[in-house]
Amino acid sequence: MDKKKNLPIFLLISVFIIATCGLIYELVAGALASYLLGDSVKQFSFIIGTYLFAMGVGSFFAKFIVKNLLDRFIDIELLIGIIGGTSSVILFLLFQQVEHFQLILYLFVFLTGCLSGMEIPLLMNILKDRVNFRDLVSNVFTFDYIGALIASVLFPILLIPKLGVMGTSLFFGIINVTVGIFLSFYLSKQLKNPIILKIKSLVCFIILIGLFFYSNELLKYSENQLYSTNVIYKHSTPYQRIVLTEAKGEYQLFLNNNLQFNTKDEYRYHETLVHPAMSIAKSPKKVLVLGGGDGLAVREILKYSSVEKVVLVDLDEGMTKLFQTNELLRKHNANALNNARVEVINMDAFLWVKEAKDKFDVMIIDFPDPSNYSLGKLYTNNFYKSLYPLMEPQCIVSVQTTSPYFAPKSYWCIYETIASVFPNNLAYHTYVPSFGEWGFNLFSPDMRVNFNRVNQRVPNLKYYNYNLQKMTDFPADMKAVDVEINRLDNQILVRYFDEEWSKI
Amino acid sequence: MNTIFLKLTGTNHILGHKLRFPDFPNISEILEVPVLIIGGGIAGLTAGYTLNKRGGKDFFLVELDAETGGNAKSGENKYSKYPLGAHYLPLPNASNVELIDFLFDVGVVIGRDDNGNPIFDEEQLSFAPQERLFIKNYWQEGIVPQYGSSDADQQELTRFLHKMEEFKALKDQNGHYIFNIPMCYSSPEKFDLGLDQITMEEWLRKEGYTSSYLHEYLNYCCRDDYGTGIKYTAAFAVIHYFAARKHDFKKYEDAVLTWQEGNGRLAKLLAESFENQILKQHMVYKITVNESNVEVLLFDAQRKVSKKIIAEKVINCCPQYVNKYLLPQRVKNFQLLQYAPWIVATVVLHKFPFADGANLAWENIIFGAKGLGYVYAQHQSLGQFKSPFVISYYHSLDGTDLNEQRRKLYNQTDEQWKEFIIKDLSIAHFGIEDEIISIEIFRHGHGMVSPIPGYLSSEYRKQLTLPIANKIFFAHSDLSGISIFEEAFYQGREAVYDMLDNWEA
Numbered sequence A: 001m002d003k004k005k006n007l008p009i010f011l012l013i014s015v016f017i018i019a020t021c022g023l024i025y026e027l028v029a030g031a032l033a034s035y036l037l038g039d040s041v042k043q044f045s046f047i048i049g050t051y052l053f054a055m056g057v058g059s060f061f062a063k064f065i066v067k068n069l070l071d072r073f074i075d076i077e078l079l080i081g082i083i084g085g086t087s088s089v090i091l092f093l094l095f096q097q098v099e100h101f102q103l104i105l106y107l108f109v110f111l112t113g114c115l116s117g118m119e120i121p122l123l124m125n126i127l128k129d130r131v132n133f134r135d136l137v138s139n140v141f142t143f144d145y146i147g148a149l150i151a152s153v154l155f156p157i158l159l160i161p162k163l164g165v166m167g168t169s170l171f172f173g174i175i176n177v178t179v180g181i182f183l184s185f186y187l188s189k190q191l192k193n194p195i196i197l198k199i200k201s202l203v204c205f206i207i208l209i210g211l212f213f214y215s216n217e218l219l220k221y222s223e224n225q226l227y228s229t230n231v232i233y234k235h236s237t238p239y240q241r242i243v244l245t246e247a248k249g250e251y252q253l254f255l256n257n258n259l260q261f262n263t264k265d266e267y268r269y270h271e272t273l274v275h276p277a278m279s280i281a282k283s284p285k286k287v288l289v290l291g292g293g294d295g296l297a298v299r300e301i302l303k304y305s306s307v308e309k310v311v312l313v314d315l316d317e318g319m320t321k322l323f324q325t326n327e328l329l330r331k332h333n334a335n336a337l338n339n340a341r342v343e344v345i346n347m348d349a350f351l352w353v354k355e356a357k358d359k360f361d362v363m364i365i366d367f368p369d370p371s372n373y374s375l376g377k378l379y380t381n382n383f384y385k386s387l388y389p390l391m392e393p394q395c396i397v398s399v400q401t402t403s404p405y406f407a408p409k410s411y412w413c414i415y416e417t418i419a420s421v422f423p424n425n426l427a428y429h430t431y432v433p434s435f436g437e438w439g440f441n442l443f444s445p446d447m448r449v450n451f452n453r454v455n456q457r458v459p460n461l462k463y464y465n466y467n468l469q470k471m472t473d474f475p476a477d478m479k480a481v482d483v484e485i486n487r488l489d490n491q492i493l494v495r496y497f498d499e500e501w502s503k504i
Numbered sequence B: 001m002n003t004i005f006l007k008l009t010g011t012n013h014i015l016g017h018k019l020r021f022p023d024f025p026n027i028s029e030i031l032e033v034p035v036l037i038i039g040g041g042i043a044g045l046t047a048g049y050t051l052n053k054r055g056g057k058d059f060f061l062v063e064l065d066a067e068t069g070g071n072a073k074s075g076e077n078k079y080s081k082y083p084l085g086a087h088y089l090p091l092p093n094a095s096n097v098e099l100i101d102f103l104f105d106v107g108v109v110i111g112r113d114d115n116g117n118p119i120f121d122e123e124q125l126s127f128a129p130q131e132r133l134f135i136k137n138y139w140q141e142g143i144v145p146q147y148g149s150s151d152a153d154q155q156e157l158t159r160f161l162h163k164m165e166e167f168k169a170l171k172d173q174n175g176h177y178i179f180n181i182p183m184c185y186s187s188p189e190k191f192d193l194g195l196d197q198i199t200m201e202e203w204l205r206k207e208g209y210t211s212s213y214l215h216e217y218l219n220y221c222c223r224d225d226y227g228t229g230i231k232y233t234a235a236f237a238v239i240h241y242f243a244a245r246k247h248d249f250k251k252y253e254d255a256v257l258t259w260q261e262g263n264g265r266l267a268k269l270l271a272e273s274f275e276n277q278i279l280k281q282h283m284v285y286k287i288t289v290n291e292s293n294v295e296v297l298l299f300d301a302q303r304k305v306s307k308k309i310i311a312e313k314v315i316n317c318c319p320q321y322v323n324k325y326l327l328p329q330r331v332k333n334f335q336l337l338q339y340a341p342w343i344v345a346t347v348v349l350h351k352f353p354f355a356d357g358a359n360l361a362w363e364n365i366i367f368g369a370k371g372l373g374y375v376y377a378q379h380q381s382l383g384q385f386k387s388p389f390v391i392s393y394y395h396s397l398d399g400t401d402l403n404e405q406r407r408k409l410y411n412q413t414d415e416q417w418k419e420f421i422i423k424d425l426s427i428a429h430f431g432i433e434d435e436i437i438s439i440e441i442f443r444h445g446h447g448m449v450s451p452i453p454g455y456l457s458s459e460y461r462k463q464l465t466l467p468i469a470n471k472i473f474f475a476h477s478d479l480s481g482i483s484i485f486e487e488a489f490y491q492g493r494e495a496v497y498d499m500l501d502n503w504e505a
């Protein structure tokens, strides 16, 4: 075969591949920016603008390359492959670390744009003496635009679903470099420094292949970065994603990326949730826990010797199993969920409550915050009404009711909702460093129950001192007026909650 | 490729078609009963419920299908119950005392407040969020189109809704509402405004409403309630939809009564007290009035035998497109009696592909789609939402020639319906096909009656309601012309009272 004659064809095919790859990097940057920074319209628009501008800059500088055009062309090819290919990996890893993430992002976009911009002028210079100029111009641009079309169609339909962002950019980096390898071997004779180019291209290739196969591991690593500590356990149940992390000997549990507890200060939360209710009740025998599959509330409950039976209802078997079996976590909840007095039921709490026949002296309700319409049902007047048949006449109930500081309307909405069913209720709050100010609610069906009367105590608590009155004072910045009652048919609480937490 | 399990079901149209070309076995059994109720839709079940409650007269109810409920039938799978037709009942007007009493009897109303207003069981009211609309690539809350509309559109919408408020309050000199539910409670002069003689589209043009937003919105409401769009439906009926419900119980705002199985729940509550008097898979094919009784011939589709029931009185709760075969001597006017065909597809899916805007609601409507959106059945569960999701997709086949549409309904294969449904849902949920586990396509050959211009005010309709020889009493929502639960309930109840009041000593 006559290599000289085929040269234009091969170079045109490279134009096509280059154009495809170039657009892919641009789309990867756009997608990444909208994942990590939000506001996709803005991100995409800025990135496309920067990229196009950078191409112009590249074209301008191309005229300064006058010697060894083919060698430089391959160089550029390799550079784009390695920069574009690794861009998403590097950006992912840097996201958590650096302050000026946007700057780096645009730097990458600019570099790939600039290099892509150089290619076409360079190529036209290489080919201008070998082919008719009129053909050259139109062929080069035809291939350039076809490549762009293919890239933009494949990207959302095939690439992102199959390879993910990281995989896609690495994959195209590899293609880019492969073109470089091919040209450096195939055109060896016409190159000034064929050996060096061959070595360079092979090294690039190996780097990218390596990263490609480790991209899964990398993703994990970058997730660790997200939690800023070591992820020691990760598990997805049908209901939620459980992640356990460790930092400086303390453990943190995340459910769907929301911090559930930190071993450093969870005792503050759980003591405040459990002991007021347990100490006001008169030697409680049967205790119901709704939610709280971590067993930490149960740990506190079991400190009272009057307790004969604890029923814990948690939706997620994955969660309760974890806290029944994992060595580390069992140590933490004092093996509460394996205690003979404890019965664990994995069911939807609302549905269970509707069918249950038992009666209880104390109930501890520890559901996730009402962040969606599903969870919102567990804070409706209807839900509280449904508890009534399960209550002993003097039953005491305590509920975690989100932060009165960050979400005062939500907090007082829950308070009013409870009050509409059980007028004898009490709002109280305390400070948990990992969470900030946190709020709770106590109520009883018996109007005569006095929440300030302590009937029994257990020794050696780390935080709660049986002085509830101290926790019932709310400064002005934790108050809200004119809140509606949360019902199944309005779910107003979810709206308040959304409004308030999205401000933070 | 994701394989989707498909199933094509529907009302028993094969058996129904036998009526047209009768060829039944000879009578092998004769039964006698004082009262026979024919048809187990809401009207028939209400008749049974009322008669049972009043007591004193023994009766049977015969139903063609394997289950009662008619257009309010429901189904059930591993994950949820779901409606196959009617799915909700709006809160009744305060004047509809009989219906409120019934709701009290069956535990939907649980008490009365200090003003004597009913207290509805919260678990049977539609949960929030009630409705959302997909418009301009975005899910907005509520179904009145707002997102991305111009000021001119909004002004017209406001003007229209304002006009409806006027109609809602409109009364005649005697203090009767022009628009009320049931229709029989409204003013006898209600048709004097001429609204029944023109289509809704003509009325809109006449009144200067041109916004395409408003037209599309009204077309949706109209098809949802009557099967046919504003091009074919009488203005009176569409205005009735907005003006006849008085929202008397303010604290419930726009809430409606609904259940996972839709109005199938009400059908079950009605039937509960006389379950063992119901003969299913029994199709009546001929009714003859004698001097002293009525002879009814039926085909028992299970045992493949024919029977004769001799009754003193019959309460006929069949739709009129069936009655023309049972009582051939009845006056016919097919042009005025129209029923749009429907499909209700139960789609089971792993999850919804991501879409921008409001959260999954009970009613989810896609602006400008072919179908009428979907209802999320499990929304009424007290439990947490979880996969798989069961949704009911509604579509009415409207057009100039409804018989043509009916042929289309039955000629399309399950694969073709699947394509159709997926394409329609994909407008709002790109990629939904990959999430779908199964689709059950339930076909209603004849949905509810469509109040085309002239039907409601016609002499013909009035004639159809009249008893024959004080022996056959008629009850069906198509006799009201506005096919809703309240009308069917009123019809069934009224027929029983009419019959008992005129029972010769």
Ligand SMILES: Cc1cc2nc3c(=O)[nH]c(=O)nc-3n(C[C@H](O)[C@H](O)[C@H](O)COP(=O)(O)OP(=O)(O)OC[C@H]3O[C@@H](n4cnc5c(N)ncnc54)[C@H](O)[C@@H]3O)c2cc1C
Binding pocket: B038, B039, B040, B041, B042, B043, B044, B062, B063, B064, B065, B068, B069, B070, B071, B072, B084, B085, B086, B087, B088, B089, B263, B282, B283, B284, B285, B317, B318, B319, B322, B342, B344, B444, B446, B447, B448, B475, B476, B477, B478, B483, B484, B485, B486, B488
């Ligand atoms: C898809 C759809 C959705 C709807 N949604 C709503 C809604 O959300 N809310 C609402 O209020 N209304 C709705 N409707 C209107 C609904 O039709 C009425 O509410 C009501 O259910 C009608 O009851 P009916 O008894 O008048 O008639 P049908 O339901 O038609 O009952 C007639 C019964 O007679 C039986 N029958 C017929 N012929 C014979 C025979 N020869 N022998 C024995 N039995 C026979 C039929 O099988 C049927 O069970 C909807 C209707 C449809 C089609």
